[in-house]
Amino acid sequence: MTSPTPSGDRPRSLHQKIGDELRAQIADGRLPIGAAVPSESELCRQFSVSRGPVRQALSGLRAEGIIAGSQGATARVVGSVPTQSLTSFLSFTEWAHSSGRQPGQHTVEVAKRTVGADAAGVLGLDLSDLVVDVLRLRLLDEEPAMVERTSFVLDVGRHLFDFDSDSGSIFVHLSSCGVELAAARHTFDAVPADDVDARLLDVEIGTPLLRERRVTSTSAGRPVEYSDDRYLPGRVTFTVSNTVAAPHSVIRLVPDD
Amino acid sequence: MTSPTPSGDRPRSLHQKIGDELRAQIADGRLPIGAAVPSESELCRQFSVSRGPVRQALSGLRAEGIIAGSQGATARVVGSVPTQSLTSFLSFTEWAHSSGRQPGQHTVEVAKRTVGADAAGVLGLDLSDLVVDVLRLRLLDEEPAMVERTSFVLDVGRHLFDFDSDSGSIFVHLSSCGVELAAARHTFDAVPADDVDARLLDVEIGTPLLRERRVTSTSAGRPVEYSDDRYLPGRVTFTVSNTVAAPHSVIRLVPDD
């Protein structure tokens, strides 16, 4: 027992509390869109803190695109971005629940095999290295929504063999095994449904699908998961915000071929 | 002449200089991927500054996904994110140039008409309000890449009638008219090519296209542009990064219908 504090109840720091409170006020309309955010000194008084935490909290809201402003003028609320934590973004199950939908899944296969060419490149593996592949059909309200082809590096994927992958979220299971995913990179394009997609999603071959290819890394920066997810259009969309203040979240690329 | 400092050469602040220097060292290999970033106190000595600017600079690099680390350990370089400013992201022309491709365009129509239902909703307009619609085919290296259907609110779009939209970037032109776009929200899905898409892109009707619907706002938060861009798959992809530190840049949505 090296740690007397269970990982769940770390006290939130001051700037987190201030940010939470402002987000709540924006979400429930006490700070409507267009309203002026209280000045820094005002917030210092309200929360009885110094300017440091207040500025840190405002900086967070600014990076999220919720507030905007310039030097000399108090920031204004420019939009209430529907917040979605990385956890709820990576976990289809948790995301579906928070969206008021019933998630479901049908695991087609869990296999240990040599890594595919795409995954090998982004995971930094050799073509002779082994990975754990998972092929799942994901459901929303009992209707097919997405086909998921995921490759895990071996020392992460080994946790999946003692796990009933029809029972819930792989993400949550890995987290309980001590694997914490901390960053993800997503690439979007459109592809026609192949025969597997078509059969699982119950559409015709060639139907347009939205493809999200994802590389997920640990906090140490090591990529451990590569996924090729194909969504039925109309069932799910992805939304991204970017501002001049945080310009690097989205980039457009020409693939190399 | 109220301002003695021309807007072009504002002296860069300390944290900007530090961030620039670190980015340069990462870009040219002096700090390769996997290397440990100098500790904060070390950077304080090197630049002869206090911890504030150093932390601000590191925080910026962290938000960009270039470095990663946790409390107690020095950060490590995890990747050199291809930087793409909002300017170069919004402007197809500028983006293509920076990617080493030759941009081109063929304007099909520029028209003033009543706003469409989709655009009206996100631009906050009434269905009887007028907008300026632009329909353009965009080329990369003289081959069709994207069909762009854009609606501008009237007081922005009026600048487009005295502009040869085949000659270059609307974004640059608007900027010269004093219209500064500061934030954008993008929604991605996949759609089959309709007859207009098919004719312009020279593909068959029903071919999968990657659709980006975009709402662009001024720094004051007023949405002024709505665009429905349809990309030929394989020619262009979009990539998004998110981390636990900046989790809100991407969200997944179920459309309402």
Added chain:
DNA sequence: GTGTGGGACTTGTCATCACATGTTCGATCG
């Protein structure tokens, strides 16, 4: 009525100090 100060206010930036908490690594003990 209109235009122009100018002062009060606000944010941006930076220094310095202090403490809590997590990491790393070598010395030491078994």
Added chain:
DNA sequence: CGATCGAACATGTGATGACAAGTCCCACAC
């Protein structure tokens, strides 16, 4: 020789003080 403990070091968080630079608004002159 390996496991373990602890000191040194690193980052996270926060308080306080200071000045520069931009914005806002009202009083005042024309």
